[in-house]
Amino acid sequence: MPADGLEPASDAALVRAARLGDDAAFGELVDRYGPGMLRHARRLVGGSEADASEVVQEAFISAWKGLDGFRGDSSLRTWLFRLVHRRAVDLIRHRRPTPIDDYLLSHVVRVADDNPLQDVMDSELLEALQEALDELPWNQRAAWLLREVEGLGYDEIAHAMGTTVGSVRGHLHRGRRQLAERMARWR
């Protein structure tokens, strides 16, 4: 996959092949959605690269083993975010909180060559965002990240978090308000 090396295969085609044990097809899905999942996981678990990596790896292992259970009720991307959410919840429940290393946050953003000043500002802004996110209740943090950073719809967020659209609206409303207050000093 892809068969002719030209046109990228659809999610459905890759899932079909992966269900038959084609690990190369599954690898394409990993590279298609993994970077976004890793970015999301990192923000969700407090900025730790190691924790985010573990969450994403476990999410993909769950996906590989559970592909037969993916019925297409949601998009594949939403289903994968749901697995990230579950694995992150597992990790937070079973592990004591660990302090956030400032260094880990400082190099999360890939540095662009043409505007170093903007990069520094972005990096500091993201550090402040992470601190503000860490103070949010879990569901507010997750809902806000899925909506604002990953661009999921309300129903997709509800599916990913295993909750209702009404709850998502509530989490987002409260999360946005708290984050706006926290970030106001950056005006």
Place this chain on the structure above:
Amino acid sequence: MALSPTDPLERAVVAAQAEAPDDWDSVSQAVKRRIRATVAPSRPIVVVAADGSTDQDAHGSRTYVASRVVRAALRDALRTRPDLTAERIDLTIDDERLTRVEVDLVCAYGTVMPAASDVARATVASVVADLLGPGTQPQVDVTVTDVVVGDPRLA
């Protein structure tokens, strides 16, 4: 012209959306390594000669092929044409012999279904004979479960 957001939260969102995790390659490799190491369930299938014998020599030696290997070979063989691909392949093994192969097919819109089924059946028979010997002649049931626009290997 797009304006840069002035609200700090909006600016943070834009920066967060632009993040490209610089350790993705190592995470990707770790995931793929673990996937490859995940062993799918498999059963041994005995190789059968044209005369129906499973003995490979005078001592009664036998050759087995893992069902995982057979399934993968069938999957690949059923993916060489732009008009059909497999969606499900189930093997029935009785007393170590492959007795039945069930294939669910996805075909391209416009494909003549009986002809596609015949192609799939012939492909299965060929692969099975290559891997499990000419004496292995399972029943092959084909079901067309979906039709898609374009090449089903990609669509």
